[in-house]
Amino acid sequence: MFVKKSRKFQIILLLLMTLIACGDNAKETAKVKPPTAAPEKTAPAAVVAQPEQNPVPQKTRDVYQWYCTQCHGLKGKGDGINAKHLTVPPRDHTKGEYLETRTDKQLFDAIKLGGLAVGRAPCMPSWGNTLKDETIHSLVRYIRELCECEAL
Numbered sequence: 812m813f814v815k816k817s818r819k820f821q822i823i824l825l826l827l828m829t830l831i832a833c834g835d836n837a838k839e840t841a842k843v844k845p846p847t848a849a850p851e852k853t854a855p856a857a858v859v860a861q862p863e864q865n866p867v868p869q870k871t872r873d874v875y876q877w878y879c880t881q882c883h884g885l886k887g888k889g890d891g892i893n894a895k896h897l898t899v900p901p902r903d904h905t906k907g908e909y910l911e912t913r914t915d916k917q918l919f920d921a922i923k924l925g926g927l928a929v930g931r932a933p934c935m936p937s938w939g940n941t942l943k944d945e946t947i948h949s950l951v952r953y954i955r956e957l958c959e960c961e962a963l
């Protein structure tokens with residue numbers, strides 16, 4: 812008699828436990844959903860917006876041709892006419908392996924403040940007195956286009 816009763820009790824207890832466990836699970840999945848749902852909504856928008864946000868205007872390409880090519884070369888390969896006169900070779904802006912190790916901020920500072928400011932050679936001149944910040948940001952985008960790379 813006692814054994815039977817305790818078995819029934821055990822079964823009920825088991826049922827209850829599974830119910831509670833299921834209930835908890837349901838709550839947890841409900842808890843997990845919102846944060847995963849949110850980025851899903853914003854991700855496609857960000858992907859679509861990106862090309863519009865960072866176009867490299869012709870003006871920037873012209874600035875590069877005017878101020879940078881004598882050292883960095885017409886196509887940014889580091890082979891401008893001045894290159895052979897410099898103690899440190901101008902950076903090849905088409906080389907992703909190096910440029911992806913540099914952040915956009917480092918490239919910006921190198922252009923604005925000169926090579927020394929970012930621990931590079933002083934023969935990379937500073938352009939802060941010649942070019943606006945906006946133009947320098949755009950030059951960074953242009954260099955990212957040349958190297959077909961982004962900061963890692």
Ligand code: HEC
Binds near residue numbers: 880929
């Ligand atoms: C007088 C020659 C000269 C001119 C002109 C010049 N650069 Fe440079 N640049 C260099 C040299 C040399 C280096 C390599 C410095 C080093 O590796 O230590 C360099 C490096 C760089 C780097 C990489 C910095 C790094 O992290 O290694 C960037 C970005 C850069 N130049 C952008 C520009 C831009 C943009 C212009 C035009 C506005 C420009 N440079 C004009 C000589 C020049």
